[in-house]
Amino acid sequence: MKADPAVQRRLLDLAEIDAELTRLAHRRRNLPEHAELTDAEAAVRTAKDKLVEVETAAGDLDRDIRRIERDVDGVRARTERDNKMLTGAGIGAKQATDLQHELETLARRQSVLEDEQLEIMEQREAIGADVDHSRAALASAEQKLSEITGRRDSAISDIDAAETGRRRARDEALPGFPADLLAAYDKRREQRGVGAALLLQRRCQACRLELDRTAISELRAAPDDEVVHCEECGVILVRSKESGL
Structure with missing residues (x-):
C-alpha cells in the first residue's frame, strides 16, 4: 500500500x-463515583429496610397500646357500673357480694392492664427513638447518594463535552486520507x-x-x-x- x-x-x-x-471512555467506565454510588445505594436500601422494620414495630406497639386502652376503658366502665349498682337502692346481700367480688376482679384486671400498658409505652418510647434515628440515618444516606450522583453526573458531563470535542476533531481530520x-x-x-x-x-x-x-x-x-x-x-x-x- x-x-x-x-x-x-x-x-x-x-x-x-x-x-x-x-x-x-476508560475514565467514564472507571469513575470512582461508580463504586461510591454502589455503596451509597446499598446504604440507602439498608437504611430504608431498617426504617420499615422499626416503623412496623412501632405500629405494632401502637396497636397494642390502643387495644389495652380499650380494655382499660371497658374495665373502668364496668367498675363504674358495678359501683353504681352496689350503692343503689334495693340490692340484695348476695348480689352485693357478687358485685364486690367482681369489683375486686376488675381492680386486679385493671392493675394488670395498666402494668402492661406502662411496659408497652416504655417499649414504644424506646422504639420511637429508634424510628427517629433511622429516619435521620436514611436522610443522611440519601443526602450522600444525592451528592455522589451530582459528582458523577458532573464528571460524565465533562467527559461528554471532551468526547464531543475530540469526535469533532476526528471528523475534521478524516478528509484527505x-x-x-x-x-x-x-x-x-x-x-x-x-x-x-x-x-x-x-x-x-x-x-x-x-x-x-x-x-x-x-x-x-x-x-x-x-x-x-x-x-x-x-x-x-x-x-x-x-x-x-
Whole structure:
C-alpha cells in the first residue's frame, strides 16, 4: 500500500485523537463515583429496610397500646357500673357480694392492664427513638447518594463535552486520507487498540519494542511512500528523521 509520507504523518494526529477518546471512555467506565454510588445505594436500601422494620414495630406497639386502652376503658366502665349498682337502692346481700367480688376482679384486671400498658409505652418510647434515628440515618444516606450522583453526573458531563470535542476533531481530520489507508488504520486500531505509531530511534511507540536488524533493514529499504507495519504489534509505523533508519 502506498501513501504520501505527509499523509502517513497525519495518521499520528488521528491516532492521538483516538487515544484521547480511548482514555475518556476508560475514565467514564472507571469513575470512582461508580463504586461510591454502589455503596451509597446499598446504604440507602439498608437504611430504608431498617426504617420499615422499626416503623412496623412501632405500629405494632401502637396497636397494642390502643387495644389495652380499650380494655382499660371497658374495665373502668364496668367498675363504674358495678359501683353504681352496689350503692343503689334495693340490692340484695348476695348480689352485693357478687358485685364486690367482681369489683375486686376488675381492680386486679385493671392493675394488670395498666402494668402492661406502662411496659408497652416504655417499649414504644424506646422504639420511637429508634424510628427517629433511622429516619435521620436514611436522610443522611440519601443526602450522600444525592451528592455522589451530582459528582458523577458532573464528571460524565465533562467527559461528554471532551468526547464531543475530540469526535469533532476526528471528523475534521478524516478528509484527505485515502480510503485504503484509513481502512487499514481502523482495522489495526480495532485489533490492537492503536492504529498507527511513530517509529522513534528504532522503537515502535505503540508496543515500545525495539525492532531487530532485519526489520530495520527492510524499513530502510522501503520507499518513503510505502505503508509499513511494526513486526511486533502490527500497527502502521510512521517514519521520520528520528526513526533511526
